[in-house]
Each structure stands twice: as C-alpha cells, then as structure tokens.
Amino acid sequence: MNVPRAPGDLPLETVRLLGDELRRRLVALRENLPTSDPLPPDASLAQELRHALKREPRASFQRLLEHANGLHGLLDLAAAVPREFLGQAWPWFMDVTTPMADFHASDGCSYERDNSLQTEPARPGNGFVAALQSALESVASGFPDALVALVERDAASEQMTVHRLLARGLAKLAPVRPAFAIDYVLADRRRLVLGDLDERDTLALLAAVAPHAGTVDLQRLEMAASVSRRADETDPRRDARSRRAARNLNRDHRIRLLHSLGVERLTPATAARVEQEARARPEALLTSALSLTSSRGSPPQGSR
Numbered sequence: 001m002n003v004p005r006a007p008g009d010l011p012l013e014t015v016r017l018l019g020d021e022l023r024r025r026l027v028a029l030r031e032n033l034p035t036s037d038p039l040p041p042d043a044s045l046a047q048e049l050r051h052a053l054k055r056e057p058r059a060s061f062q063r064l065l066e067h068a069n070g071l072h073g074l075l076d077l078a079a080a081v082p083r084e085f086l087g088q089a090w091p092w093f094m095d096v097t098t099p100m101a102d103f104h105a106s107d108g109c110s111y112e113r114d115n116s117l118q119t120e121p122a123r124p125g126n127g128f129v130a131a132l133q134s135a136l137e138s139v140a141s142g143f144p145d146a147l148v149a150l151v152e153r154d155a156a157s158e159q160m161t162v163h164r165l166l167a168r169g170l171a172k173l174a175p176v177r178p179a180f181a182i183d184y185v186l187a188d189r190r191r192l193v194l195g196d197l198d199e200r201d202t203l204a205l206l207a208a209v210a211p212h213a214g215t216v217d218l219q220r221l222e223m224a225a226s227v228s229r230r231a232d233e234t235d236p237r238r239d240a241r242s243r244r245a246a247r248n249l250n251r252d253h254r255i256r257l258l259h260s261l262g263v264e265r266l267t268p269a270t271a272a273r274v275e276q277e278a279r280a281r282p283e284a285l286l287t288s289a290l291s292l293t294s295s296r297g298s299p300p301q302g303s304r
Contacts, residue, residue: 003073011080019088029064033057061099065116074131082138083146089132097161109230110193111160136169147173148180167194167201171208178212192228206260218265225257252284259285
C-alpha cells in the first residue's frame with residue numbers, strides 16, 4: 001500500500017495526510033479495543049509465553065504498526081521533509097508502542113521491550129521504523145536543536161525501542177553536541193544497555209561520541225561502563241549456576257562498553273584490564289564488532 005499522496009505530490013501536504021491517516025486508524029482501534037482473558041493462576045511457562053505474544057490489545061497495536069511498515073514511499077517522504085515527518089510520525093509511534101510493552105525488567109537493568117523493531121520488513125531500507133530512523137538522523141545533521149528538543153521531551157519514556165531510536169539519532173548528533181549525547185547516556189544506567197540481546201545501540205553511540213569527548217567526560221563514561229550490568233547477579237531467585245552466568249554476561253557487557261570508547265582513550269589501569277579480559281574472552285569483542293557493524297549500517301532490519 002502506498003503512502004496517501006497530496007495533489008501535486010507536495011511533501012509537506014503529503015506528510016500531513018499521512019499523519020491524519022495514521023491517527024484515524026489509531027482512534028478507530030481505541031474505540032474498539034479488544035482485551036484478552038487473564039491467565040489462570042496455575043499457568044505454565046509455555047502458556048505465559050503464548051499469552052504474552054498474542055494478548056490483546058498488544059496484538060492489535062502490533063498489527064497497526066505492521067500496517068504502517070507496509071506503506072511504500074515512507075523513506076522518500078522522510079528524506080524530503082525529515083523534521084515534518086518526525087512531527088507527524090514520532091508521537092504516533094510512541095502512542096502505538098507503549099501498549100505493546102511486554103518484557104518489563106524488574107531489576108532495573110533495562111527498559112521495557114515492545115518488539116516493535118521486529119515488525120520491520122525483511123528488506124533493509126523499508127518500513128515505518130526505518131523511515132523514523134532516517135528522519136532522526138537527518139534532523140540530527142540538519143536541525144540539531146530540533147533533535148535536542150525531541151530527546152529532552154521524550155527521554156522519560158520507559159520503552160526500549162524509543163531509546164534505541166533516540167540513540168541512533170544521537171550518534172549522528174554526537175560530533176556537534178557531544179556533551180548533550182554524553183549527558184543523555186549517563187542520566188540513566190539503562191541507557192548503557194540499549195539493544196536487542198546485546199547493547200548495540202549504546203556501543204554505536206559511545207563509539208560516535210568518544211572521539212569528541214573531553215578528558216573529564218571520557219572518565220565519566222569509563223566509570224559508568226565499568227560498573228554497568230545487564231543482569232542482576234544478586235537475585236536470590238537465581239541458583240549458583242545462574243548467578244555465574246549473570247556475572248559472565250555482565251563482564252562481557254563491560255568489556256564491550258569500554259572497548260567501544262577506544263582502549264587508547266581509557267585510563268592506563270582500565271585499558272590494561274580491558275586488554276587482559278578481551279584476551280581471556282575474545283568472543284565478547286566479536287559480539288561488539290558485529291553489533292557496531294549492524295548499528296552503523298543503513299536503516300535497521302528487524303530485530304527482537
């Protein structure tokens with residue numbers, strides 16, 4: 001399905017028509033919002049997983065986003081009028097993804113996951129989310145104050161996808177506003193864990209901002225990365241094996257974060273430790289390299 005076009009194919013009018021159509025569909029869904037029956041108290045883990053994936057209204061909001069991802073011409077429109085595209089599309093995206101959240105991180109290690117990046121089409125460069133990323137990056141390059149205002153307005157979001165996309169925009173902004181990007185990362189420890197089953201968006205942002213950071217800011221980033229964690233090692237519900245796995249997960253996570261800053265920029269003691277641990281666990285940096293390659297490519301393909 002094509003993006004609704006204004007007469008004469010004028011981008012500004014077309015993006016307004018797109019916003020009107022997206023909002024019309026969202027209002028229609030909200031007026032007839034389905035709900036799922038609650039799980040029985042004795043539900044098995046398999047039943048819980050099936051319920052989480054198919055529960056309403058989550059599934060209906062996901063189908064709405066899938067419809068938007070299927071519109072043709074979104075990337076062209078986002079490229080033509082990126083600031084106006086964000087003005088129409090970004091608030092709608094936040095309204096749609098918030099009810100999709102399923103994976104709340106009770107230990108405070110990460111934001112709520114909504115799986116909305118999974119709705120992108122298989123071909124790179126297509127889809128609503130890809131157009132949002134393109135617009136965020138274009139606004140970062142051409143209208144940096146507009147991106148700063150957007151981040152300041154929506155930084156309180158609890159959605160992982162929102163912060164992953166903000167981080168991708170900030171990676172483009174980093175060369176001209178490094179202090180702002182650094183303050184964003186350090187304002188919430190969960191921003192050091194932005195990614196799928198890794199922290200690929202955090203790594204890309206740190207790699208983009210580190211060359212432009214001053215000594216004090218680099219030390220702030222180094223300190224935060226040195227104590228960051230992806231999993232709670234002290235959770236009493238974990239057995240010894242699970243706690244050990246959590247420690248290894250956090251160890252690899254910290255290696256990747258510190259390495260993304262550039263070993264040559266770290267304090268000598270930290271640099272020596274990172275090099276030693278990277279030799280002991282080379283698979284951690286392999287994951288880092290793959291994540292950075294993915295994050296720096298064209299608009300994202302589907303992920304968890």
